[in-house]
Amino acid sequence: MEKRIALYSASLFIALAIASCKTQSPSGSADSKVSQSQGVYQYRDEDPTVKPFFSDRQGVIGRNGMVASAHPEASQVGLTILQAGGNAVDAAVAVQFALAVVYPGAGNIGGGGFMVYRDNAGKAFTLDYREKAPGRATQNMYLDSLGNVRPGLSISGHLASGVPGSVDGMVEAHKRFGKLPWAQVLQPAVDLAQKGFALTVRDALGLNRIKTDLNTINPGKPYFLKSLLPTDTTTWHKGDILVQADLAQTLQRIQAQGRAGFYEGETARLLAEEMQRGGGLITEEDLRNYHAVWRNPLQAKYKNYNVITMPPTSSGGVALIQLMRFTEPFPLRRWGWNRDSTAQVMIEAERRVYADRAKFLGDPDFVNVPVDKLISPDYLRTRWTDFSFAKATDSRAVKGGTIPGYESLETTHFSVVDKEGNAVSITTTLNGGYGSRVVVGGAGFFMNNEMDDFSVKPGVPNMFGLIGNQANAIAPNKRMLSSMTPTILEKDGKLFMVVGTPGGSTIITSVYQTILNVIEHGMTMQQAVNALKFHHQWLPDKTIFENGAFSDATIQAMQSRGYVLERLTNTLGRMDCVLVRPDGSFEGASDPRADNTARGY
Incomplete structure (x- = not known):
C-alpha cells in the first residue's frame, strides 16, 4: 500500500510557527518585494537592475510530450521515442x-539510480x-x-x-x-x-x-x-x-x-x-x-499539492517532505523570494534535516528507518522549538532528533511526460x-x-x-544512502510538476527551492530552474550561495544574526523539469548552467 501522509491538522507546530512569524520576524521582511502577474514572477529589490536568475532562458512548450535531460542528444532520443508511439x-x-x-x-x-513514476490514472510507483x-x-x-x-x-x-x-x-x-x-x-x-x-x-x-x-x-x-x-x-x-x-x-x-x-x-x-x-x-x-x-512511494501533502517522492534508500524524499513541512506554516510568498526571513526559515529547516539524515537514514533492508516519525508533525515540532529569528542556530548544538525506541557529485536527472499524462522522474549517478x-x-x-x-x-x-x-555503515549487499530526490507533484489531484537534479548533497535543497519557486513565488518552470540557489547541510556550519542569490541587504541582515555565508564561484544544481501549464500544455525547463536541453512536440 502507498504511504500517504495526511495534511497537517491544527497542530501545535503550526501554532508555534505562526507565533514566530508574528513575534519574531524582522520587520524588514514583512514588506514583500515580490509581485505576481498571471503566475509569472516579477522581481523588485533594492537595485531594480538586479535579477535573481542565472540566465534568461525560456522554457520549451509542447502539447504531446516533453523530455528534459542533461544532454541535447539524449533529449532528442527521448523525443524520438515519444514521437514513435x-x-x-x-x-x-x-x-x-x-x-x-x-x-x-x-x-x-555502471552506476545506479531511482525512478518515480506516476501513470495517467494517478497511480504512483518508485523503483x-x-x-x-x-x-x-x-x-x-x-x-x-x-x-x-x-x-x-x-x-x-x-x-x-x-x-x-x-x-x-x-x-x-x-x-x-x-x-x-x-x-x-x-x-x-x-x-x-x-x-x-x-x-x-x-x-x-x-x-x-x-x-x-x-x-x-x-x-x-x-x-x-x-x-x-x-x-x-x-x-x-x-x-x-x-x-x-x-x-x-x-x-x-x-x-x-x-x-x-x-x-x-x-x-x-x-x-x-x-x-x-x-x-x-x-x-x-x-x-x-x-x-x-x-518500493512504496513516499507521499505527503503541501497545501493543495501532493508530493510523490523516493523513500529510503534515498534520503531525498524524507528530507524533502521534512523541509516542505517545516516551511508550510510560514508566509514565504508575502516575505518574498530569498529575503532574509524566507532564507532564514529555509536554512534552519535544512540544518535540522541534514542532522537527521546523518543519524537515521540508511538501507531499509538492513536498518530500521523511522520514516513515519521523521515526517510527523509532533516530531518536527520538537525539532523547531529552539528556532529564533534573532540569531542563527549553532550546528554544534543540533544533533539528529530523538525518537523513542529507535535502533541505532556527479549525477544526472531527467524528466519525461507523454501525451497520455504518464510521467517519469529519474535521477541516476556514478557518484563523482x-x-x-x-x-x-x-x-x-x-x-x-x-x-x-x-x-x-x-x-x-x-x-x-x-x-x-x-x-x-558498509555491509555486504547493502545499498548505500543517497541524496537523489526524483519527485513528481500533483495539484488538486492532477499531474503538476516533474522535478529533479544532480548535485551530491545539494540535490535535496535544489529540488526544495525549485518547487517553492513555482508554488510560493509564482515563477514559471524555467524561471524556477534559472533562479539562483543556496545550500546548507548542517555541517560544515555555513550557507553557500550562487553569486546574486542574496541581495546585499539580505546578506547584511543574515550576517548580523550570526549566519556564515560563502559566495560560490561555481553553480548549484542542473535541474531538468516539466510543468503542466493551466491550458494543459507542458513547459520543459532545462538548466542553463550546463548542456541540459528540453525537447517537446
Missing part, C-alpha cells in the same frame, strides 16, 4: 541508455536501482590498522565501486510499464555509440580534465583518450566525434539479451575480470544476485564525475565510486562533506 517509460529507458553514451561523466550503465556493496565488502574496508580512513580508496580506483543497478532498473521499468519493443528502445543508444556523436564544449572539457586519471587508473586502455602516450598533449575539442565501439557491443548484448546481457555472460565476465585486475571486490556472483527493488575513473576493459563503460556514499567511518565526511553514522 512510445510512452514516458519507453522514452526514459531510451534516455538512460543514451546518456550512458553521450554523458559518460554521470549517465551510465530503487541503487548500487549495492559487493558480497566481500566489510565495514572497515577503508580503514588502516589504527582505524583511520585511508584517503582516496572509496573515491577512485577499483575498490570504490558498488554493484551496478542501472541496467536491471531499466529492464524492470520497461517490463512493467513499457510499450515499445525493448530492442527498439535501445537502438538509439547503440547508434550513438557505433556512429559517434559530436562533443559539446563541456563534453570536451570534461574528458580533457580526467586525462591523467584515465592514464593512471586504466594503463594501456584507449577509452576516452585521443592517444595512449602519457605525454601526449592532444586534447578533445568541440565538434570532435567520439565513437565507442566496445560500448556499442555491450549495449547490443543488453539489447539482445536484456538483463542477462549485462549481469551474465560476456559483460559480466569482463566486469569481474576488470575488478580482479585492479583489486576490486565485485564478482560474477555479485552481478547475478543484483536486483532492483520496487566519471565515477571511479575505472573503465571496464573490453566493455567500454565507467564504473561508479558509490562506496564513498557509505559512512566509511562514523563522523567522517564523504566527498560531498556529508556526515554519516552506523545506519549507513
